[in-house]
Amino acid sequence: MTIGDYLLYPGSPSKLQSDLDAEALERARLRQRGIDSATFGPDLLEHEARHSDQWKHFDPGTFLVLYFSGTALSYLITRTDGKANPWEIGANPYKGGYWTYDKPLTPGWLKPVGNCMIGLCW
Ligand SMILES: [Zn+2]
Numbered sequence: 001m002t003i004g005d006y007l008l009y010p011g012s013p014s015k016l017q018s019d020l021d022a023e024a025l026e027r028a029r030l031r032q033r034g035i036d037s038a039t040f041g042p043d044l045l046e047h048e049a050r051h052s053d054q055w056k057h058f059d060p061g062t063f064l065v066l067y068f069s070g071t072a073l074s075y076l077i078t079r080t081d082g083k084a085n086p087w088e089i090g091a092n093p094y095k096g097g098y099w100t101y102d103k104p105l106t107p108g109w110l111k112p113v114g115n116c117m118i119g120l121c122w
Pocket of ligand 1: 047087088096
């Protein structure tokens with residue numbers, strides 16, 4: 001979770017490093033399959049950096065209301081906090097671990113709509 005420019009990570013520094021190493025391994029696996037891992041691979045730090053960018057456009061109270069409104073919307077659509085949250089999609093849900101390249105999303109329209117939100121319309 002990011003608040004402003006601060007990343008709040010619930011584990012130890014070694015756990016964070018272990019998670020980042022696992023993400024790098026997964027990106028390497030995707031690259032070996034010819035998949036654009038810089039877009040579709042997990043990357044927590046890059047995802048959280050996008051949230052920092054989102055924070056700077058609003059005062060904190062406004063951003064929190066907007067973010068948690070997106071969380072409510074996501075819960076209504078997917079029964080998850082983030083898979084349909086526009087703020088998580090805007091921060092790249094693949095990088096944040098909300099979406100996985102090979103796993104389908106329910107409802108099915110969510111992935112093409114979300115991909116357009118991160119500039120991957122086709
Ligand atoms: Zn996020």
